Amino acid sequence: MKSSIVVPTYNNQDTLEETLRSVLRQDRDDWEVIVVNDGGQPPAEFLTLSDPRLRLVEAGANAGVSHARNLGLSLATGDLVLFLDSDDILGPHVLSYAVGVLADPSIDMLGVEFASVPDSALREGRAPDLTATPGPPREVTATDYYDFISCASRSLFLPSSTFFRRAALLREFGPNPWENYKVAEDTLLFMRAFTRFKVMLSAAPPQVIYRVRAGSLSRDLMRLECIRIEVMDDLSARPATTPAERAMVRCARAMRQGSARRYARHLLREHRKAEARRVLRGDLTRSFNGRSLAALAMLELGLKNAYIRAQGLLGRRRARRRG
Known part of the structure; x- marks a missing residue:
């Protein structure tokens, strides 16, 4: 069973080679890598490695x-496909593990455990051990997944840690499964995938390192929440005929509500009270929920600081429960 690894990159001269070398260290040989350069410096100008299984494509x-992931998918020939970010790192046994799990034809998607590691730690040589093989995976149902992500601050699945059966991905979502959002495009695909696929999740230890960069888009919290609201509005408006699709829509609405409250909190910290009111009122017009109503009431009563503290306290309590 051959694996296709699609690696979109944009001026990642400092990390791309390390990412590709983690693929070269795999204990399986039946793979291909498609590096899609999304308008940055051509990788051929700075990569020092070469391998006949490595293909460089200019987008x-x-x-x-x-767009880069969809282009890479169109060129892939493997049975499995992994969309690896150009600064993340694979453990040496992850392809073997994925092939073993997805040998079961009823499974179309597999997430493997990942470790989030600061970029500074990786540059200092402080990285978790990825050599241990995890035990048997467990199935994650749509209900399990939607319940988790509707209140969680972390992900179960990332592009770099999720394998798809390529034929199933194309069959269910067409040639462009990745939709054109700069943030939360992965959450959107994963949420849709749970309405179609049987999904498995590996146990610890981690098999992938997700590099956390201080300046990444995901750290721009206001922009993240604003785009996430847009994504969840898009998802909530889609037809839902099956129980799984209806569960997905309920989850999208709950996630939108959480993003709206967080966005309002960020606006208040910048003393933009009128905008925060509009965000919360807009949330209530879409779907009534007690938390947004309580937040708006606190603002109308002039309790801005109390609202900010309450939202922060709720976030810390949820984090402790999950931890």
């Missing part, structure tokens, strides 16, 4: 990571 103008 043209910078069109975003979703």
